[in-house]
Amino acid sequence: EIHIKEPIEKEVNPRLLPGELLLCEASTVYKYTQEDGSNRGTYGKLVCTNFKISFLDDDSASNDNEPEFKNKIVGENDITLQCVDQIYGVYDEKKKLLTGQLRKYPERLIIYCKDLRVFNFCLRYTKEEEVKRIVSGIVHHSQTPKLLKRLFLFSYASAAPNNTDGRNQTVMFDTLEDWRAELERTKGNVKYKAVTTNEGYRVSEKLPLYFVVPICISEESILKYEGRGIPIWCWSCHNGAALLKMSAFPKEQDDSTSQMQKAFLDGIYKTISKPPYELLRVDDLSSSLPSLQDIQTAYTRFKQLFLIDNSTDFWATDVKWFSLLESTNWLEIIRRVLKKAVEVTECLERQHTNVLLIEETATDLCCVISSLVQVMMDSYSRTMSGFQSLIQKEWVIGGHSFLDRCNHLHKSEKEEAPVFLLLLNCVWQLVQQYPPAFEFTETYLTVLSDSLYVPVFSTFFFNSQHQRDISTRGESLKTQSGPFRFLTVWDWSVQFDPKAQAFLNNPFYAEKPKLDKSQRKTARFKHQRQLSLPLTQAKPSTKRGFFREETDHLIKNILGRRIGKFINSSDEPPNNLREFYDSWHSKPIDWHGLLLPRIDGPEIKVWAQRYLRWIPEAQLHGGGTIAITAKILDLMEEVQSLQVKMDEEHSQAVSGDVHSVTTQRNSARLSSLFPFALLQRQSVKPALPTSTWKDLEDEDDLVRRDDEFLDLTGDMS
C-alpha cells in the first residue's frame, strides 16, 4: 500500500519558455518511481502547457545535486507534446488506450514517450475536476490532430526572436552557393550543375529551391514532369562516380501517358549513360528494401521491448530476450540497409559506376542510403559539422517529410515511419564499430534523436523547404514582426551548456593529420625503430619486426589471392560484393578513408544507450562504456593540468611533483546509463540495489528500506 504522506504545501511553478502558456494543471499527483512495484514515488503537480507536459516535484527545490548532463529545454520530468507516444489510463487495474474524448477518468495515467521514457502517475489523491481537466488536456494536446500553425515552434519564434546568427559551421543548403561549394568540394562540378529552375517552386513544391543535376539535363525536361524522372545529384566520389536519386513516376493507368513517360526516361538514361558519365546502375529501393510499412511495424514492436512499466513483466520476458529481439525484425532491417549501402559503395568505389537510387518520392529510403553511403565514403560526413550538413542536404532541404513521418500533427498514422531513426541507428552501428573515425559520440546521436521531438527547433518540423518558406513568410505578412527566425537544432548551445556539450565530442576521434607533418614523422619513426633495436638485449634483433612482416605477408597474400581468384573462380559465380567486403576488412583501416560496416548477424547490436537508458535493471554502477569515456576524460584533464603546470614551470624553472595534480571525477559513481540515468536519484536509490532474490528478502527488509527512504526524503525537505 502507498505510504500516505502529507504533501508539503508549497507553490511550485513551472519554468516556462518564451511563448509557452500554461494550459491546465493538477496538484497532489503521485508519480511512481519506476524501478519496482513498491509503489514508491513523489507527490507533485502535473501541468500541461502548449509545449510540454511537466511534473513538478514538491521536493524539487531542495534537490540541489544538479546532474552533469542536463538538457536546458527539456528537463527530466518534462515531456514535450510531440514526444508523447501513447497514453494509457488505468481503470480498476485494466489498461486502456486514451485517445480523443473521454467519458470516464482513470485513476492512473501511464505516458509512454517516443524517447522511451515511461511515466506513471497516480491521480487518486487529486481533486476530481483537476483530474478531468488535466487528463483531457493532456490527451487533447498531445494525441489529437493539430494545425501546423499551432506548433509551439511558432509561438516560440514570435516570442523569442532568434538572434544567434551564422556562427554555426553547418552548411544549410538553402542557397545556391552552398550547393556550388558542395559540388566543388566533391569535385563534381565538371559533370554536374546547380540549377535555379525551381525558384518560386515552379517545378515542384516537394523539391528544394536549388538542387544539382547532370549538366546535360535541360530546364524543359526538369519542368516536364515536376521533377520526376530527373536524376538529382547527391554526392560525387573521389573517382568521379556519382550517387544520384530520382523520384519515380507513379503507376499510370493510361497507356499513352506511361508510354510517354517511358520514352522520357529512356532519353534521360541515354544522356547520362554517355561519356563523360560513368556507367549507370539503377537501384529501385522500393523493391530492394523493406517498405516503410515494414519499418514502422518492426520499430513499433522493437520499442515495445524497452517500454517497461512493470518490472514483473519485464523479468518474465527477459528469458526470451533474444528471440523477442529477433521477432521484431528491426535489427534485420538495419542489417539490410547497411548491406545495401555497402553494395552501393562497392559500385561507386570499385566499379566506378554511377548509382541511381529510385523511390517514389526519393525522400525516404533514398535519404537513408545516400546518407549512409556518404558517411561510409566521405570522412567529412563523419565530423560533426559534416554530418549536420549532410542531414541538411539530404533530409531537411532534401525534402524528407519529417512532419508526416514523425506524425507530429497526428494527421495520419499511415504516413508514420521512423525513417530518420533508422538512419541514426545505422550510423550508430558504424560509430560503435569504428569509434576513432567519428568526431561525435553515440550520445550525440541519442541527443539528436531526442531533438526530433523538441518543437523549439524548426529543423525537424517541416515536410519540405517549400512548406518552411511559406510558413516563415506567410505568417509574417499578417504580423509586423518580420519573418520568423527559427532556431536550428545544430546550435547545441540552446539545449546544452558547454560542459554537457563535451559529451557530444568523441575523445577518441582521430583527426586528420597534416600531410607534411606526418611525412616528417614517419621518417623519424623509422629511424627511431632502428635505434631501439640495440636495447633488445640477448635476443636476435630480427624479431622486432616479426608481426610487421607477418602482416605484410598477409597483405601480399590477399593481393595474391585476388589474382588467384580469376584463375580458379570457375566453381563459384563471382561475388564481387563479398570480395570487396572481405578485402576491405583484411586491410588496415584508414580512419579517413572508406569505412565499411561489419554486417554479419553477430555484429549488429542494439543501441543500448538510446533504448536501455531509462531501465534501471540495465544499470551498472561504475560500469559500462561510460566508465571508459570518463577515464579518458580524466586523463585528458590530467594532461591539461600537467601542461598548465609545465608552462608555469617553464617560466619559473622550478621543478615540482608532477604526479600530484589530479582532480578526478569519480567514475565509479557514474552508472552505465550515464548521462541519461536521470530518473534515478542517488538519494532515492540505495547505494547497493537490493531487489529480486525475492525468496531471501522478507518483509522486514522492505519496511526497513522504506524507512530509509522516508528518512532521506525527510532530510531533504
Next chain:
Amino acid sequence: VENVRLLDRLSSRKAVLGTLYLTATHVIFVENGSETRKETWVLHSQISSIEKQATTATGCPLLIRCKNFQVIQLVIPQERDCHDVYISLIRLARPVKYEELYCFSFNPKLDKEEREQGWKLVDLNEEYNRMGVPNNYWQMCDVNRDYGVCDSYPTEVYVPKSATAHIIVGSSKFRSRRRFPALSYYYKDNNASICRSSQPLSGFSARCLEDEQMLQAIRKANPGSDFIYVVDTRPKLNAMANRAAGKGYENEDNYSNIKFQFIGIENIHVMRNSLQKMLEVCELKSPSMSDFLWGLENSGWLKHIKAIMDAGIFIAKAVAEEGVSVLVHCSDGWDRTAQVCSVASLLLDPYYRTMKGFMVLIEKDWVSFGHKFNHRYGNLDGDPKEISPVIDQFIECVWQLMEQFPCAFEFNERFLIHIQHHIYSCQFGNFLCNSQKERRELKIQERTYSLWAHLWKNRADYLNPLYRSDHSQNQGTLHPQIAPCNFLYKFWSGMYNRFEKGLHPRQSVTDYLMAVKEETQQLEEELEILGERLANLQKSQLGDNKVQSKQQDRSKQLRLSTSNNSLANTPQEYSNDLKSFPSRSPSQGDEEDSALILTQDNLKSSDPDLSANSDQESGVEDLSCRSPSGGGCLPSEDSGKDSDEAVFLAG
C-alpha cells in the same frame, strides 16, 4: 603432403595452395606463395575433431575443428593421402600417456633455476596468508597430507579451528568422493567465508553427526552471524534425483542454523551440448540476424553464463553485505562449485582482478581443488562424455564482467584468451592431470614449465590500459546488477570467432591505448640511448653545462608530453604500429605463442613499472591533444640527456 588447399571459411574462393606437414607435436601448413610462405601451426592437443568428407572432383576435404574454436578446412588431392593424414591425426590428437603431451618436449630455453622460479610465482600459502588465515578461527589442517582423506584435494587445506581431525574425517565419509567442506575464500573485513565441498551422502534420510558439526564449525568461525547459507548450485530436480542414489543435499532440519538455497546451473552434459549448438551458429557463413539471435537463444549458452554469474553474485552479496558464510557444493564439487566460488571471489576481492591475482585464483579454486582438467578438456584420450567447457564458462564470466566494468580489471581480453588456449594446448604443465596428487606423482614441476611465469614475463601485453589500482572502484567489491538481465550479456566473438578475421573490430580502443603505450616505451628507450650518447659526447667536451642543467630539470616534465606529441599526434600513425602489435585474433594457435615470446622479449626489456603510470597519461594524451601546436618541437638533446633520471622518477 603437397598441393593441399587451405580453405578460408568465410569465402571459399580464397583457398591457398601449400604443403601439409605432420610433426610429432604440430600440424603445419605452409603456403606455396613464393616469398611469403605463411605458416599455419596447429598443436595436436588443440584438435578436437577431425572429419573426412566425401571426395569431390578437386580432392578429398578434411575438416579439423580445434578446441580453441579454430576450424581448418583442407582439401587434399589424393584420397589415399587424405586417409593417411586422417588416421595419423586421429592417433596424434588422442595421446594415451601424459608423456606424449607437448609440455614434456616443450623447452623455452630456461635453466633449471628459472623453471623453479616460474613455478614459485604463484604460491598458495602466500595467498592464504594474504586472505588473513591462519587466524583465530581458521587453521591449516594436515589430515590430508598423504592424500589419505581425499585424493582429489590438495595436501594443505584450511578448516575451522574447532573442526577436529575426527570431525573432518567423519564429514569426509559423508561427502561424495570424500570432498569435505574446506575454505575457499576468507573475507577478512567481516570474518565471513566461502567454503566448498561435494554433495552429502544423505539419500532420503541419512545423517552424519560429524558433518553437522563441521557445518556448525564453519558457522562458528564467523561469530558475527548466526547462520550459514548452503548453496547447492544444481537445479533442484538434479539434486533430488541424486537422493535416489544415496546422495543429495542437506536437510535443513538436521543441520542447525543453515539456510539452504538451490541455484540452477546445469550439468556438464547440458553445457557441452549448449556450446556445441552455439559453435554451430558461429560456423555459419554470414549469419543473418535471425540465424544468430535464434541460434544464440536456442543454444542457451548465455543463459548458462548468467546462471553462473547469478550464483556468484548471490554468494558475494551474502558474504560482503550480509556477512554470512556460505558453503557451496554441486555434485562432486569440482565443476560448478569451482566456477561459482571463483566468480564470487573475483567480485569480492579486487586482488583477483589483477593479473597475478587471477593466476592465483585459478590455481586455488581450480588447480589445487582438483578440477579434472584432463577429463574436461580431453588432454588424453578418454571418455568424450567427460569433456565439458567448464573453465571456458568461468573465463567467459570474467569477460562479461570486464565488458560491464571496463576499468576494474588489470588484465585484458587477450590474457583470458591465452589462458583458455593453454588450458587446451598442454604446452605448459599447469593444467595437466586431474588432481594435485597426480601432478606430484608425475613430477610435473620438474619436467615441465609453468604458464604463469610465461604470462607474467609477457605481462605488458596483457595489461588493461584503463586499469588503475588506486581507483576507488578497484578497491572494493564489484557490484553488478543484482539480477542482471539478459541484455547485459553479450556474445563473445573475440573468443568463439577469434579466427575469423573478417568479423573483428581490428583496433579496439584498448588496442589503441596499448599501442600508444608501446610507442611511448620505445620513445623512452630511444631517449635513454640518446642520453647515453650525449653524455659521452659531453664528457669529451666538458663544457659549459651549468646553464643547460637548469633546463634539464624542466624537460623532465616536458619529456612525456612533447616527445609524444611530436612523434605521433594521431592514432592513425599508430595503425602502422598496430600491425606489429600482437593482434587479438592470432591466426594460429601456436604461432601466436611463439610470436608472443618473440615480441615480448624485445619489447619489454625495460622496467615494467614504467607502463604502470607514466605511459598511461602520456599515451592518452596523444589521442586527446590533437592540436599540432604542442608537437612542434622534437625532444631536444637536453631532454634526452636526463632520460635516465626521468625514467627513474616515473618508475
